[in-house]
Amino acid sequence: MEKKVNTYHLTLTPVRLASGEPVSNKQLDLTVDNHDELFSIIERLQEKDPFGDKAQAAEFALGLKLFSEVMLKHRNNPLFEELKPAFQPFMKRLKSL
Template sequence: MEKRNNTYQLTLKELTLKDGSEGDKIVEFDFDNHDNLFQIFELINSKKIFEDEQTAQEFALGLKLFTEVMLKNKQHPLFEELRPAIMEFMKKLKSQ
């Protein structure tokens, strides 16, 4: 049985840079995630971990992008020391 993932498209556009100049770069890519990210956004918002919704969404998106890459590359030595801490962090987050 084939495992199915949700597919998303992310567009990141520079608006302004810290030197005050206008940004001109855009990155766009499709990616898969085993979770429904919009449900995750709602869940993180409902837990009131952060004061505002945007911070909660930035947190949730960053965490889900990072952990999905880590899951897809379980054997990569880069994640060897980090994996136990991330697993513990995720347990703590889910228990809140």
Template sequence: MREHRYRITLEHLATASEGQALHAPLTFEAGNHDDLFSIVSRLRGKGQFDSDTSAQLALGLKLFGEVILKNRKHPLFEDIQPAFRDFIMKLKSQGKAAAAEDGPAAG
């Protein structure tokens, strides 16, 4: 399957408690069948969450979803697949419902 390729970098900016050491950055590569930048942009544009929360939600779901997709026969993901699919559909439909409620811009 052709896919987009990404390098994900996680930087530890602050600790929860004083005196704890910062972790070195964690970097890994991941593939995804979707354009993650486009997904983040769309979710940010819906205005359901602030910009950072939208990015966290989009990336978390897409990275997890791709793991589920690539390992769909693994018993670990059996129970979560239907609920995950339902959640994604609900997320997508809420964005459409919000856009429909807003209607055309007043002139």
């Protein structure tokens, strides 16, 4: 039986560069699968507002969920070896907020 996943399309477009250089017309379009419903997670974290900034709460939630999904898909990859022991307690603490 195939696992059910949510599929999202992300678009990343540069707006302003810290260097002051002109913004290129580069754009990254990415389709990703995630076992979680990302909008509900973002909304919940924005409600809790752990950083005093709802935009940063959304940025954090999205980054964390994208990262953790890759880590989950590649759980045996040595790259994640040092993170694995700390990640589960971190996620439990975050969910308890």
